Amino acid sequence: MNALLIALLALPLLGAAATLAPGLFGADPTARGRRALRFNAVLTGLVLALAVALAAGFDHAHPGRMQGGVDVSWIPALGVRFHLGVDGVSLPLVVLTALLSFLCALYSTKRPPDGEGTPSALSFTGLFLLLEVGMLATFLVLDLLLFFLAFEIVLVPMYFLIARWGSGARTASAFRFILYTLLGSAVMLLGFLLIGLHAGTFDMTELAARHGSGLSHSTQLLAALAIGLGLLVKAPAWPLHSWLPDAHTSAPTVGSVLLAGVLLKMGTYGLVRVLLPIVPDGTATFAPYLGALAAVGIVYGSLACLALARAGRGGDLKRLIAFSSVGHMGFVLLGIASLTPVGLNGALFANIAHGLITGLLFFVVGALKDRYGTADLDTLAGASGAALYGRAPRLGALLAFGAVASLGLPGLAGFWGELLAMFGAFQPGAGLHRPAFLVFMALAGLGTLLTAAYLLVVVRRVCMGDPAQPAAVQVAELRGYEAVSWTPLAVLTVVAGLWPALLLTLSDPVVKQLLAVG
Template sequence: MTALLPILLLAVPLAGCLALLALPAGARIAQPLGAAVSALTLGVALAIAAVFDYSAPQRMQLVVDVPWIPALDVRFHLGVDGISLPLVLLTALLTCCCLVYSTRILPADGRPRAFVALILLLAVGMLGTFVALDLLLFFVFFEVVLIPMYFLIAYWGIEGRGPAAYKFILYTLLGSVVMLLGFLLVYAHAGTFDMVELAARHGAGLSRTVQLLAFGAVALGFAVKTPMWPLHTWLPDAHTAAPTVGSVLLAGVLLKMGTYGFIRIAVPVLPDGARFFAPYLGAFAVVGILYGALACLAQRDLKRLIAYSSVGHMGFVLLGIATLTPAGLNGALFANVAHGLITGLLFFVAGAVKDRHRTSEFAALGGGLYERTPRLGGLLAFGAVASLGLPGLAGFWGEMLALFGAFAPGAGLPRAVYWTYLALGGLGTALTAVYLLVMVKRVCMGTTAERWRRALLLGDVTRVEVFSWGPLVVLILVAGLWPAWLLDVSTPAVGALLGGR
């Protein structure tokens, strides 16, 4: 019975999506139904975590493996290990938080039935990406997320939503096409799409030339989704234009699909390609860290600043991957989860600020958030200090492990080069602290502007916001104070992917 849990994980949100589409257009049950379906999906994810064998997290568990396209030996192959389990839980949690939030707060254009159905379809693609164990099946789920996210931005976004949605779909589709070519090249020389078998071979049967070509192709697709500098330009526009829950899922989960692909596929399946490209990947990562921090210092809009911060934070994830060490990859996986929790909270709060004030521009807000809505201001400050990597909160451990991996990179990698990356990454952490503290000062501190004094009293954090954001706050604290609950699960699995290192 437990082997059916991965199928239920995908079937529950898909069934909810189809049920919503069958409802009349004006049905008022759409939002509570979506919240109930997402809660049930989270329950399935928690059931997977409950039956997971933590004594062997490196072993693929709850495996489903049935023929899908026999002519190409493509299989409907699903499973969970210590690398994918935390991301499955993160995805199910953020989806549930978003749909609970949407029971009371919808974008201005309304149409709740379509809005909620698209979020559930998005959940199918996100969860499927993290449990797929066949390259073509992985590609299908990887692409499923594009259509619902496109419509969430294009139809429920704010000003500039049309160009932002087009840029999002064009960038990610072009990257995915190149990634698919890399998958087909691997299949042509390895004779299988099975990700477990390919990872166990560690490149055996694939020549160095094939690995270099295939790694370059798949890395490009993953880099666009991450997004890696300079392929990041779609991200700030998409985040700024998207509705609040769209920004939460885009930052909290969709960006993780790219870095997960690096760890799950590119590094173990194509180890020669990974070693060749790792220094270049590290260079792009540190440029992204510094660029993201400097771009944040230049921003005048709260949502856009949080969007650019993701470029820098995902740079630390890429740097950890580029070290090709257990510490670096564990740091990347931890930072993935931490960034999903923290940035999800920040986008929720930024959306709440904009809903109340009808603006998220610093100059228009005029400071004084502590005075007007102290709980909202406190949550924004909490998210900021977590994001800058304060010890004791979730943001600290991933970035610290990524930098530690750069201090002692994998065998054959140029140590002096990685020490340079370490120094530049350390500078990036200092700049991150600067822009986040400046953000808190400009939004939260000071005296309430006169225009807000004359306005109606603005409401502070509501009950639905407490239920939506509370789990994120708690987990940010738990992950910061007790990192072993993630690292004990991921460490053996990372060692297996790296060939026992």
Template sequence: MQFLLAFIVVAPLLGAVAALLPAPPGLKGRNPDQAVLRHGVTVTGAVLIAAIVLATGFDHDHPATMQATTDISWIPALDVRIHLGIDGISLPLLLLTALLTFLCALYSYFKPPAGPSPKAFTALVLVLESGTLATFAVLDLLLFFLAFEMVLIPMYFLIARWGGDQRRAAAWKFILYTLLGSVVMLLGLLLIGLRSGTFDMVALATDNGRGLTTSVQVIAVLAIGVGLAVKTPMWPLHSWLPDAHTAAPTVGSVLLAGVLLKMGTYGFVRILLPVAPDGMRTFAPYLAAFAVVGIVYGSLACLALARKGAKGDLKRLIAYSSVGHMGFVLLGIATMTPTGVNGALFANIAHGLITGLLFFLAGAVKDRYGTADLDTLAGATGAALYGRAPRLGALLAFAAVASLGLPGLAGFWGEMLTLFGAYSPAEGLSRPAFRTFMAIGAFGTLLTAAYMLIVVRRVCMGEHTHHSQLSPAAPADAPDPSGAGPSATTAPRPATPQPAPAATTPQLADLQTYEAATWTPLAALTVLAGLWPAVLLGLTDPAVQKLLAGGKS
């Protein structure tokens, strides 16, 4: 099993190198672009199968124990080790990453990205997958930082070279925000490692901050937290996200929302909660305050974009919704309770499934209409998606109601558990303050429902029009134009309605086979996690209990 985890992390990197090699002689006369895209499907498919095998062999009776571990000395002078392992916290994120990357590769095979060489595109996606998987698997602080940074360059090029309008400005904004946050984070990681004498995350979690003074913990949480908050993204460090999503290609938006944002919140749970608990306790109220401001701010921004005449972009709206949803994740982490942290981890997975599906659908709508402008989608479509592409419209409505937290779907449980955690935060945290945060967060759920239902009404149903289906008829008491008045022998004839011209609603391509194959797993898992939350909570809860107890079972 230990070699299987190493294979999962390294295989995409080797696949990226292979993708850049010259095409074999047998493919030079065929279609090398399709061949390299097929190579991407093969590599990501193999990684997904390996991840499923790893999950099948995982000891579900002991999810708090690190499993499939590899521990090899790498830089002895700094005691840096190639230390890999997974537990109930990291396994779901590993599976989510492998699944979304495979679905993106499959989607790109059937709908190749418009832009430069597919070779470079495939290689970048595979490097991105390797870095993300490594982030969730490594157990050394310096390796975590390297994996954390490894994803930045591939995502930059995916936005800058395959994106839409304003792609270069959005890519630069993305890279500058995240790199500056990472520099500060590195200083915090070095502070912890040098003061405690080890960079091993398992040893640091077991020590539970006892080897670090409170002042060191506070400084470390502030430094590391800034870098993680930028990647999450937390309000007010979020402004790079809407531009990046709006400009990114569909695959880039799916991976950015589905897995890259999870790296920030994972760092809070894996590093800051167990390694610097006193520092986290100091900053927890501020983290919760920023989280609930983000919830309300993201929802209000979405409402502003969704209103008629705002010229709001559907992808930009979904990006702002992510700011609100990740606010719930941060609120759950800030409670420092098993209930809140489990809710945060559940919301992480739910957001990856639902928002990944939403960005796939937004890309499909933009491809069909040539725009993602909500006014254009709502005003110029007449019957809109329900009348022109009913299955696509139904799937978009499903994803929207899942995003607003409808009970029975995955989005509900994460938000509910984080609010429960805020009602009764950890010892030492102000209950009145956190109950106020809970009330604000609950209000945010109402705003989320409002803007999502507006989007469904406008995009799926279109704007209401007041055109009569019948031609106007003369009223019964209208005077006779001849002035003779009604004939005594001829009864007045009732006005006969003239048939209206046949409505011309040009049809769009409805849900295609490859789209159904790509999106059905996300919809099915959204329902499964909503109806059977124990699938996830059974993995995360024992690991969270151990994490908050300082590594003691």
């Protein structure tokens, strides 16, 4: 497994470097672009195969044990080690990252991000592979400074994906994205340095084993505050979320899929991997405030989506799904804030479910925008609106499926994470104020009702209607490459919903170790 972990990072990194080699993909610009996109699909497919092999070789009888360990000295002067490993928390995220990267690369071979002034497909491929390196490394590294480095690697390629291949106010959106995340990362780094200086190590496994021993209460408070702020920007938690809707609205389809499906998970993964086991006292102190932010975010995101879904508001579907992510990630944060095995398992489950469901929704909405030239909900639902059930029933069915999965329909992946997160809030961890968490749970329950309301409004306005009415655009039915790219997400949404133990048996032993419970 050691070789698999190294290959998971080395393969896309070498692929990104290969795009810089002059003449490797040919001289003709058009042919070079086609070859580069196919190279991207093949390479990300190989990475996915490695991730599946890693999952197959994983010792499922001991998911709480860090497996496939690579641990060598990297920067001796700072005590930084090149330390890699995978357990029951990180394994599903590694597979999800590899899957979404491959599906996006496959989709791009037929629908490459283009437009006026966009750079070459070769540049897109290089940045895409570099982005995959950073995403995978975030879930594999076990050194705080390496975690920070991986956390930062993703910022540059995602900035350029938005700024150069996006649409609308893409430059301003990309600038806001990188400004927020860089400032958050700088604060997070201060927290990492504070821990390293006081603990004498940056090794995440050693620090987790100590469970706060050797760190004073004030040190834990300062570190938890600094690291938490940096991670909550990426999560994103209300009110640090304002970069997200603009970034999603302007990003190309594959950029939105990876931003929602993977990059948001980096923030919540950091809360689980770093804050809970390393500074438990500081985390417990701030848990009620995190729960409050989560509850407000759930209701706020749902109300914003409900406003965007109303007729005459000029709501953009991509923007609506972006705001929905604020609400859905609020359930993840609420589960973490409960400091209970039930809530934390729910948070980790909701992380994966959100990546599958929102990835599918952004794919479908991106296809609608390609067909209609806009994602404006009033345009799609106008007098000559989409009426997808009649004009493109397969496309309409996928949009409706993504919507009902997102609202938490039992039997689909979105149900379990939100339910368990609210269970965690119902009976929070020792020392937490239960009446406050009961209020948070009630607000989360209200959020589920509002979520159902706005998603059903979207389905009614976009999918229903009279297909006999004259249409401004003859919408094309689901294409073959779209079905190939999107079907795995729909299938896994059903599998995770019907077989939740597939993920929960992986995460539960790790969760108990992180919380230091029996």
